[in-house]
Amino acid sequence: MRPAFPTRPGLLLALIAAQVACAVFYLADVVEDMRLAGGVSLDGHSAFELLATLVLCLTLVFEYRLLLAYRRRAAHLERQVSVAASAFQDVIAEQFALWGLTPSEREVAQFLIKGCDIAEIARLRSSAEGTVKSHLNAIYRKAGVSGRGALLSLLIDDLMDAPLLPRDAGAPVAEDTGTEIAAGSARL
Numbered sequence: 001m002r003p004a005f006p007t008r009p010g011l012l013l014a015l016i017a018a019q020v021a022c023a024v025f026y027l028a029d030v031v032e033d034m035r036l037a038g039g040v041s042l043d044g045h046s047a048f049e050l051l052a053t054l055v056l057c058l059t060l061v062f063e064y065r066l067l068l069a070y071r072r073r074a075a076h077l078e079r080q081v082s083v084a085a086s087a088f089q090d091v092i093a094e095q096f097a098l099w100g101l102t103p104s105e106r107e108v109a110q111f112l113i114k115g116c117d118i119a120e121i122a123r124l125r126s127s128a129e130g131t132v133k134s135h136l137n138a139i140y141r142k143a144g145v146s147g148r149g150a151l152l153s154l155l156i157d158d159l160m161d162a163p164l165l166p167r168d169a170g171a172p173v174a175e176d177t178g179t180e181i182a183a184g185s186a187r188l
Contacts, residue, residue: 023056099142
């Protein structure tokens with residue numbers, strides 16, 4: 001799935017640079033036309049060039065602000081992903097401790113959570129597939145689940161039960177669900 005906006009602003013910066021060049025050209029042409037006319041003369045051609053220059057300048061300001069907003073949004077999303085990853089690791093470590101997993105079982109469980117199959121886990125750990133299967137059976141038994149899907153579901157449920165970020169003191173909260181209301185949603 002492709003992101004809704006480019007992760008690298010190179011294309012937008014190139015577009016802005018091209019528009020700056022056009023705006024400078026139009027502005028220089030308008031100034032030169034006025035100099036040749038001996039003062040301010042807004043005939044049809046000059047008025048059009050001046051209007052085009054103003055529109056270009058306004059779009060430049062808009063695009064620059066849009067670029068800054070995209071960069072702020074990307075930074076915010078990166079922080080959220082980092083917090084979520086950290087919280088997920090905390091949930092995993094806490095659950096592994098509660099279940100009493102051995103260090104080998106923890107390692108096998110980590111590979112399992114990352115999506116490795118039995119053969120991959122055995123290869124990565126330099127152990128036999130039978131050993132990995134034995135560890136998996138112990139993990140499932142200690143966690144009280146029947147397989148990989150149930151194990152992942154259990155960990156994700158634990159993650160979703162705890163808030164990832166502390167709630168802002170001034171942020172409004174919906175009473176029935178306890179979720180925050182987006183600050184900008186009321187301004188439409």
